[in-house]
Each structure stands twice: as C-alpha cells, then as structure tokens.
Amino acid sequence: MRSVRTLSAIDSHTEGMPTRVITGGVGVIPGATMAERRLHFLEHDDDLRLFLMNEPRGHSAMSGAILQPPTRPDADWGVLYIEVSGCLPMCGHGTIGVATVLVESGMVEVTEPLTRVRLDTPAGLVVAEVAVSNGRAEHVTIQNVPAYSHALDATVKVDGLGEVTYDLAYGGNFYAILPLEQLGIPFDRSEKDRILKAGLDIMDAINASDRPVHPLDPGIHSCKHVQFTAPGENGAHSRNAMAIHPGWFDRSPCGTGTCARMAQLHARGELGLHEDFVNESFIGTRFTGRLLSETAVGDRQGLVPTVTGRAWITGMGQYLLDPDDPFPTGFVL
Ligand code: PYC
Numbered sequence: 001m002r003s004v005r006t007l008s009a010i011d012s013h014t015e016g017m018p019t020r021v022i023t024g025g026v027g028v029i030p031g032a033t034m035a036e037r038r039l040h041f042l043e044h045d046d047d048l049r050l051f052l053m054n055e056p057r058g059h060s061a062m063s064g065a066i067l068q069p070p071t072r073p074d075a076d077w078g079v080l081y082i083e084v085s086g087c088l089p090m091c092g093h094g095t096i097g098v099a100t101v102l103v104e105s106g107m108v109e110v111t112e113p114l115t116r117v118r119l120d121t122p123a124g125l126v127v128a129e130v131a132v133s134n135g136r137a138e139h140v141t142i143q144n145v146p147a148y149s150h151a152l153d154a155t156v157k158v159d160g161l162g163e164v165t166y167d168l169a170y171g172g173n174f175y176a177i178l179p180l181e182q183l184g185i186p187f188d189r190s191e192k193d194r195i196l197k198a199g200l201d202i203m204d205a206i207n208a209s210d211r212p213v214h215p216l217d218p219g220i221h222s223c224k225h226v227q228f229t230a231p232g233e234n235g236a237h238s239r240n241a242m243a244i245h246p247g248w249f250d251r252s253p254c255g256t257g258t259c260a261r262m263a264q265l266h267a268r269g270e271l272g273l274h275e276d277f278v279n280e281s282f283i284g285t286r287f288t289g290r291l292l293s294e295t296a297v298g299d300r301q302g303l304v305p306t307v308t309g310r311a312w313i314t315g316m317g318q319y320l321l322d323p324d325d326p327f328p329t330g331f332v333l
C-alpha cells in the first residue's frame with residue numbers, strides 16, 4: 001500500500017446529510033482568523049477539498065469539515081467546511097456532525113447531560129450544546145451566527161421561468177426563498193431534476209442582477225442556495241427542497257437555511273421570538289429552529305437563531321492517495 005497523502009476522518013450523517021470530519025493530516029492552515037484560513041485554503045489547497053469530496057472518495061452531494069486549532073481564545077476548535085460546492089462560511093448540519101464527532105470520539109471534555117463546544121467558524125463563533133447520555137450525543141443545538149432578512153418580494157427574470165418573486169435571507173449563507181408552487185412544480189422527489197434546474201437558473205439570475213454581499217464581511221457573498229418551500233404536514237411548519245450550487249439537494253433540512261427561513265418569516269411577521277419552527281427536508285428528516293433574540297448585523301436588523309438536530313457516526317478511517325492514482329482530485333460525472 002502506497003500513499004503520498006493520508007488523511008484521518010470520522011464520517012457521520014446529520015439527518016441524512018453526510019459530514020466527513022477530517023481529524024488529522026491537514027496541518028494548520030495559514031490565517032489569523034478562520035475566515036482568512038478559508039480564503040487561503042480556497043486559493044492554495046482546494047485540491048484537498050476536491051480529493052475528499054469528489055468521486056471516488058465522495059459523491060455529488062458530499063460534505064465535510066476540517067478540524068483546526070481555533071484562532072480565537074474563546075473557542076475549543078476551529079472548523080473549515082468543505083463541500084462539493086466550495087467552502088461555505090457556515091454549515092449547520094456540518095456543525096451538528098462535528099459536535100457529535102468531537103463528543104463521541106472524546107476530542108472534547110465530555111460532561112453529561114450537557115457538553116458545550118465552542119466552534120470558531122469562518123462566519124463567526126458558533127456554540128453547540130450537545131445532549132449527552134451514556135457517552136452518546138443524543139441531539140445537538142447550535143447557536144448560529146446572526147441571521148437577517150436581506151430582501152422581501154424581490155423579483156428576477158429567469159430564462160424559461162419568466163419573472164420569479166423571491167425573498168432573500170442570510171443564515172450563515174444566502175438563501176433565495178420561494179414557494180415551489182410559484183413555479184407550478186409539485187413538491188415531489190420524482191420532480192427533482194426540474195426543481196434542481198429551476199434552482200440553479202434562479203441563483204444564476206440573482207447573482208447576475210443583484211448579488212448579495214454580507215454587510216460585515218465582503219468575503220461572504222452570492223446566492224448559492226435556493227430554498228423551495230412547501231406547507232408543512234404532520235407537525236412540521238414547513239418543508240423544503242434545497243437546491244445548492246453546482247447541482248445537489250441538501251438531504252438534511254439545512255441548518256443555515258432553517259436560520260435564513262426563520263429570519264424571513266420573522267420579517268414577514270409570521271414567526272416570533274422563542275417559537276419552535278420545525279423544518280422538514282426533501283427526504284422527510286427534521287430540524288427544530290428558534291429565534292432567541294434580536295441583534296444588529298451592520299445596519300440590518302438581525303436575529304440570534306438556534307437549530308436542533310441529530311447526527312450519527314457512520315465510519316472512520318484514512319483516505320489515501322496512491323502516487324499512480326489517475327484522479328488525484330477525483331472527478332465529477
Ligand atoms: O446545514 O447549513 C447547512 C447546510 C448548508 C449546505 C448543506 N447543508
């Protein structure tokens with residue numbers, strides 16, 4: 001067995017969505033903050049992301065997180081999110097996966113019934129409260145970075161769809177939010193190809209005409225997620241089909257998308273502080289969100305959101321690169 005690259009990982013899934021947590025083999029990424037490390041990584045080490053996310057080691061909806069020493073004294077670990085789509089500033093399902101892995105592998109000091117893990121992410125400090133019983137992380141509540149409503153009732157012309165009306169909100173990433181019903185497509189997995197194409201066309205049109213930029217961090221910009229909503233059923237407040245660049249659906253209800261959706265509903269007067277918001281994914285799994293308080297995001301009114309969900313460890317191992325492997329950065333079919 002030969003390898004010119006060896007990475008240790010603990011794989012998990014959060015309500016159906018994978019998080020490959022890289023626990024060793026990367027070294028410390030240069031940068032004074034996790035935001036700087038994210039930019040450095042994208043510019044100099046993106047091959048590593050492709051190696052871990054693309055086929056044959058990953059797949060078209062793969063997602064992961066690289067553990068780092070924190071850059072701030074109030075955090076336990078730094079986290080760099082890696083996805084097939086790039087390096088997100090923040091990822092909710094990924095954070096729930098990371099917190100579960102840190103607790104169940106003993107990489108943080110564990111106290112029962114609650115272990116608090118403070119994570120230094122490119123979008124800011126995220127605190128995970130892990131409910132632990134007999135060493136098992138039962139569920140995780142993350143207090144995310146502030147969310148805010150960026151626009152309500154914006155419109156954009158999309159080839160093949162005509163004029164589309166959408167709301168835009170931030171929850172760690174930017175989300176265009178609209179009811180799938182507006183496009184006349186049924187909320188059904190058999191329609192996934194049509195839904196995905198519509199989502200990618202809408203995000204392209206938004207980025208070409210009115211690309212969003214975070215008021216406090218110009219490194220966070222662009223709409224790469226379209227949240228098609230449908231009315232909730234059986235106790236869920238809402239369902240979503242989350243179309244993500246360059247062409248996949250979140251299998252989880254999407255943590256940052258749930259935060260953005262709560263900010264949008266709050267701006268519409270449809271969700272108050274301290275009310276549960278149960279969001280259901282395209283595969284029927286659920287997160288419960290809450291808005292804790294109001295805050296400011298630059299000159300915008302922001303909200304402090306939490307999201308609760310569960311994750312499970314699926315495997316652990318080492319990812320290798322044989323020097324003769326013809327696909328050192330994998331491939332996309
Ligand atoms: O849970 O925030 C999330 C997320 C973003 C992309 C996929 N999942």
